[in-house]
Structures are given as C-alpha cells and as structure tokens.
Amino acid sequence: MIIHPKVRGFICVTAHPTGCEKNVQEQIDITKASGAFASGPKRVLVIGASTGYGLASRITAAFGHGAATLGVFLEKPSSESKPGTAGWYNSAAFDKLAKQAGLYSRSINGDAFSHETRQRAIELIKNEMGGPIDLVIYSLASPVRKMPDSGELVRSALKTMGNTFTASSVDTNRDAVVQATVEPATEQEIKDTVTVMGGEDWALWIDALSKAGVLAKNATTIAYSYVGTEITWPIYWHGTLGQAKQHLDNTARELRTHYAAEGLHAYVGVMKSVVTQASSAIPVIPLYVSMVFRIMKEKGIHEGTIEQINRLFHQFLYRQDGKTPETDSEGRLRLDDWELRDDVQQACKALWPTVNTENLWQNTDYAGYKHEFLRLFGFDRKDVDYNAEVNPDVRFDVVES
Numbered sequence: 001m002i003i004h005p006k007v008r009g010f011i012c013v014t015a016h017p018t019g020c021e022k023n024v025q026e027q028i029d030i031t032k033a034s035g036a037f038a039s040g041p042k043r044v045l046v047i048g049a050s051t052g053y054g055l056a057s058r059i060t061a062a063f064g065h066g067a068a069t070l071g072v073f074l075e076k077p078s079s080e081s082k083p084g085t086a087g088w089y090n091s092a093a094f095d096k097l098a099k100q101a102g103l104y105s106r107s108i109n110g111d112a113f114s115h116e117t118r119q120r121a122i123e124l125i126k127n128e129m130g131g132p133i134d135l136v137i138y139s140l141a142s143p144v145r146k147m148p149d150s151g152e153l154v155r156s157a158l159k160t161m162g163n164t165f166t167a168s169s170v171d172t173n174r175d176a177v178v179q180a181t182v183e184p185a186t187e188q189e190i191k192d193t194v195t196v197m198g199g200e201d202w203a204l205w206i207d208a209l210s211k212a213g214v215l216a217k218n219a220t221t222i223a224y225s226y227v228g229t230e231i232t233w234p235i236y237w238h239g240t241l242g243q244a245k246q247h248l249d250n251t252a253r254e255l256r257t258h259y260a261a262e263g264l265h266a267y268v269g270v271m272k273s274v275v276t277q278a279s280s281a282i283p284v285i286p287l288y289v290s291m292v293f294r295i296m297k298e299k300g301i302h303e304g305t306i307e308q309i310n311r312l313f314h315q316f317l318y319r320q321d322g323k324t325p326e327t328d329s330e331g332r333l334r335l336d337d338w339e340l341r342d343d344v345q346q347a348c349k350a351l352w353p354t355v356n357t358e359n360l361w362q363n364t365d366y367a368g369y370k371h372e373f374l375r376l377f378g379f380d381r382k383d384v385d386y387n388a389e390v391n392p393d394v395r396f397d398v399v400e401s
C-alpha cells in the first residue's frame with residue numbers, strides 16, 4: 001500500500017507505519033540523550049499509552065529508567081482498505097524496540113473504561129510482571145465513555161459555561177483565521193463531560209489495582225491536566241473541560257487521603273499545550289499553540305511532548321536529590337510553568353489580536369503546527385519515502401480486550 005495523509009477536519013484518517021516507528025525511535029533517542037535518570041519506577045502501567053503524553057510517558061519510563069511497561073489503549077490495526085491508526089503503529093514500534101532493548105513490554109488494546117480491561121491488566125501484572133506496579137500514568141483523552149456497569153454511552157461536550165463565546169480560531173483545512181463560536185453547555189452536558197474526562201475512572205483503576213494487591217506500597221500515580229491562560233480559559237478551564245479537570249484535582253486529593261496508609265502519591269500533572277490528536281480537536285487551541293510555540297522557540301524554552309515528560313520524571317517524580325516534588329497550592333505538579341511565564345504570556349496577548357489569515361504563517365509558528373500535526377500520523381518526515389510501497393499490516397504482541 002502507498003500511504004499519503006488524508007486529513008478530514010481535525011483528524012488524519014491515514015497513518016504511516018515507517019513514519020510512526022521513526023517518531024518513536026526519535027523520542028527514545030531524546031530520552032536517552034536527556035541524561036541519566038535517578039532511581040525510578042520498576043513496573044509501570046500507562047493508561048492511554050499509544051499517542052501523546054501517554055506514549056511519551058511509556059517511552060521515558062522504559063528507556064529512561066529501564067522499567068517494565070504495560071500499556072493500555074484503544075487503537076485499530078489495518079484493514080483491507082485502510083492503514084492502522086497512528087497509535088497502533090506507535091505501539092507496535094515501541095513493543096519491538098523495547099524488546100530489542102531487553103525490556104518487558106505488554107499492551108492491551110481495549111476500552112480502558114471497562115472492568116474487563118482492568119481485569120486483563122491485573123492478570124498480566126500478576127502472571128507476568130514479577131511484582132506490583134509502582135507507577136500508574138493516567139493519560140486518556142476520549143470524547144465518550146461507556147459506563148462500566150450499565151453500558152450507557154456518555155459523551156463529553158466541548159462547550160463554555162454561562163455565555164456564548166466567540167474567539168479567533170484557525171480553520172486548518174483552509175489555513176484561515178476564522179471566528180469560532182462556542183455555545184454554553186447545559187447542566188447535563190457539564191455533568192456528562194465530568195463523567196467522561198473527570199477522575200472517576202482514574203479512581204476505579206487505582207481501587208481495582210489496590211484490591212487485587214498489584215499496587216506497590218508508596219506507589220505514584222499521575223493524571224494529566226491542562227489549565228492554560230486567559231486566552232484559552234473561556235473555552236477550556238472555564239468551560240466543560242475545566243470542570244472535568246477540576247474533578248481530577250478533587251480525585252487526586254481523595255486518592256491521597258484514601259490511600260494514605262499505603263503511602264500512595266497521587267498527583268495531577270498540569271502540562272503545557274502540545275500538538276496531539278486530542279488538542280487539535282479543541283477550538284482556539286491550534287491557533288494559540290501556533291502563537292505560543294513561536295514565542296517559546298524564540299526564547300529557547302520550547303518543549304514538545306517527550307521533553308515535557310522527560311522533565312516530569314527528572315525534576316519532579318524521580319529527583320536526583322530524592323526529595324518530594326514541588327507542587328502548587330492545590331498539590332499539582334506544574335509543568336506548564338515555562339508556558340505561563342509572564343514574558344511569554346504578555347507576548348501572546350500582544351500578538352493574539354493582530355493575527356489574521358494573511359499574516360498567520362509569518363507572525364505565528366503555524367508552519368510548525370501543521371508539521372507537528374502531520375508528524376502525529378507518521379507523515380512529513382524527510383527520512384521516509386512516502387511514494388514507496390509499505391506493508392500496512394503490522395502485528396505485535398497485543399492482548400485484545
């Protein structure tokens with residue numbers, strides 16, 4: 001099959017296996033080059049392990065610390081007419097490269113919200129991993145959750161609260177700056193978004209692992225969050241997603257209290273904005289990312305997904321001096337500290353009202369955004385011949401759930 005990008009709205013419906021493998025290799029190389037890690041986790045469970053922050057976490061744990069990793073994700077292999085998803089190819093590449101490096105790697109392809117998937121994970125930990133999990137990364141991004149007991153499908157809504165909000169956004173199909181209007185959510189939509197993207201499922205995972213005796217004493221768990229800035233607050237932090245993320249903050253507090261005797265360290269990690277499949281789908285974010293990337297690159301403080309997670313492990317979770325990580329007043333780890341620096345945000349605020357379709361490419365890093373978006377699916381790499389035949393049917397050691 002010859003595979004080229006086919007972009008539909010904010011998603012690319014094709015992915016390239018060779019490009020995805022090279023992306024994974026590149027993240028491994030960056031992790032290795034980021035220096036020796038202090039003592040770290042031994043057995044790691046990553047929920048949402050195939051793309052974005054979850055994949056970067058799996059790579060950092062395995063190739064930075066030599067940890068055994070169990071990854072959970074929901075991806076599709078290739079079919080007769082279609083290549084597999086990027087997360088499928090990333091996970092296949094990770095599995096191959098981890099095994100080549102002598103690292104334990106297992107993957108479950110299934111719905112992380114279901115009790116069955118939790119049971120599958122517990123069985124694998126008990127039967128194969130040789131000890132309990134000492135780090136649980138929760139990195140799911142999903143628009144829908146099938147409730148584990150009732151089977152009901154609950155959908156999240158990307159909406160504001162209170163008033164309709166209109167702001168500049170970029171239509172990535174037409175490369176045009178447009179005005180995007182986001183409607184206020186109903187009470188039900190707010191509740192549903194919290195059900196899908198809040199902390200309930202994270203707590204169910206921790207409960208299940210703990211009850212099954214496969215969570216180590218003094219284990220760490222972290223769920224990723226986003227707070228952002230005044231520019232994105234109306235759509236994110238002050239919108240339905242922000243409500244869900246505040247629920248995540250509450251869940252972290254509850255987990256710390258509930259599992260105090262077990263010494264569980266439960267954190268929310270507030271991350272910077274990066275280009276992922278999840279963030280591309282949120283109005284305003286791609287334009288904000290194009291702006292803030294330009295400013296952070298100019299200041300020499302730009303980080304991508306893997307650099308953020310490397311820093312999370314180095315400077316927060318597994319510090320050389322063995323100290324507990326610094327947190328904000330809410331107990332969260334702030335990896336968005338550089339993005340929120342005053343000089344960065346002042347520059348963003350000054351640039352924001354001036355950006356239009358004509359100056360988009362010059363005044364922002366929109367080119368960088370487009371490039372990174374295609375890279376998510378294994379495209380736009382100079383070292384891959386996209387006109388060459390490639391086998392889309394990539395198999396690896398994966399447990400279907």
Ligand SMILES: NC(=O)c1ccc[n+]([C@@H]2O[C@H](COP(=O)([O-])OP(=O)(O)OC[C@H]3O[C@@H](n4cnc5c(N)ncnc54)[C@H](O)[C@@H]3O)[C@@H](O)[C@H]2O)c1
Pocket residue numbers: 047048049050051052053054072073074075087110111112113138139140141142224225226270271272273274275276277278279
């Ligand atoms: N992208 C950003 O800029 C950004 C910034 C801060 C925080 N975050 C947070 O990081 C977390 C991960 O987001 P991302 O941007 O890396 O997203 P992503 O789209 O790259 O990854 C989502 C992962 O979830 C998995 N997944 C989705 N539904 C699933 C299901 N039902 N069962 C099993 N796996 C499922 C996917 O397979 C994938 O591995 C989210 O909580 C997000 O809010 C993202």
